[in-house]
Amino acid sequence: MRPQRLKLFRNGLAILVLLAVPAISASELKQETLNAWDDYLRTANLHMHRNLGTGDPFLWIEEKPGRSQRVRQGEILISPAREASLQKVHDGLIHDWIGAVFIPCVGINDVFAVVHDYNRYKDFYKPTVIESKLVSRTGEDYEFSLVGLKSVLFEKIVLEGQFESHCAQLDGRHLYCISYSTRVQEIKDYGQPDSHKLRTDEGHGYIWRLYSLTKFEERDGGVYIEVEAIALSRDISALLHWFTKLVVEHVSRASMSTILQRTREAVRSNIAARNRKNPKTCNFLQGDSSR
Numbered sequence: 001m002r003p004q005r006l007k008l009f010r011n012g013l014a015i016l017v018l019l020a021v022p023a024i025s026a027s028e029l030k031q032e033t034l035n036a037w038d039d040y041l042r043t044a045n046l047h048m049h050r051n052l053g054t055g056d057p058f059l060w061i062e063e064k065p066g067r068s069q070r071v072r073q074g075e076i077l078i079s080p081a082r083e084a085s086l087q088k089v090h091d092g093l094i095h096d097w098i099g100a101v102f103i104p105c106v107g108i109n110d111v112f113a114v115v116h117d118y119n120r121y122k123d124f125y126k127p128t129v130i131e132s133k134l135v136s137r138t139g140e141d142y143e144f145s146l147v148g149l150k151s152v153l154f155e156k157i158v159l160e161g162q163f164e165s166h167c168a169q170l171d172g173r174h175l176y177c178i179s180y181s182t183r184v185q186e187i188k189d190y191g192q193p194d195s196h197k198l199r200t201d202e203g204h205g206y207i208w209r210l211y212s213l214t215k216f217e218e219r220d221g222g223v224y225i226e227v228e229a230i231a232l233s234r235d236i237s238a239l240l241h242w243f244t245k246l247v248v249e250h251v252s253r254a255s256m257s258t259i260l261q262r263t264r265e266a267v268r269s270n271i272a273a274r275n276r277k278n279p280k281t282c283n284f285l286q287g288d289s290s291r
Helices: 003-020 031-048 067-072 108-115 118-124 238-274
Strands: 077-080 086-089 092-104 129-138 141-152 155-169 174-188 209-219 222-234
Touching: 031 086, 031 092, 031 209, 031 222, 067 077, 067 092, 077 238, 092 238, 108 174, 108 209, 108 222, 108 238, 118 129, 118 141, 118 238, 129 155, 222 238
Parallel strands: none
Antiparallel strands: 077 092, 086 092, 092 222, 129 141, 141 155, 155 174, 174 209, 209 222
């Protein structure tokens, strides 16, 4: 299928799903759904932490031949983190994706200067992130808040989230950060005089919970960044499961790719600004396609 036709096909599916399902109607997170999320995280954490501080490959891209080379050449790799990218639970969906990017000619400190600059997330990741703020820091433990915008057909869904991030350094070349939401609230009529927050766990259910493990490895003349991101959202009618899966996977893959690409661009921009007076020779690798 030609790219333009494929794009129209996907857009048509997205519109069909959103029109045919009450995707923008009110929803409420149920305790059974939250229990299923907690169970999934327990299992996922066992898998995610199995190669931290052990002799196993540190990165997912090292588990299969060819992945590291593709990423080192500039490609952004995105894949379901488990056998299925979507896990249906009671009245909910769990999304689990992993992605990797390589930033040449930088060190871990260069990357962390962006990753932990929460006040500038609204600049790095716009237009998705419209407000961002570092709330507190104790050592390598961070609390921060984000306000994100998502357009669904003719309606804009705005979410405010409070997050914690805990980072650990295994050695001089290997670090990881665990980040998760502690509160997610939908903001009704954002930017309007009558703007107000809905109660926690009420609203459209676009995102109820977020959890991620980000790994950093410095080698090959640069830094590899690998993110596994897990999200909990409301369920959608089983009658349109095939359509839903296709559209949601496309959106999830694109979102992960955009985050990694914007992170790479922000690191490069910071270094370029810092070295403007004393330029260094380094050819950044190109190629931002996703798998």
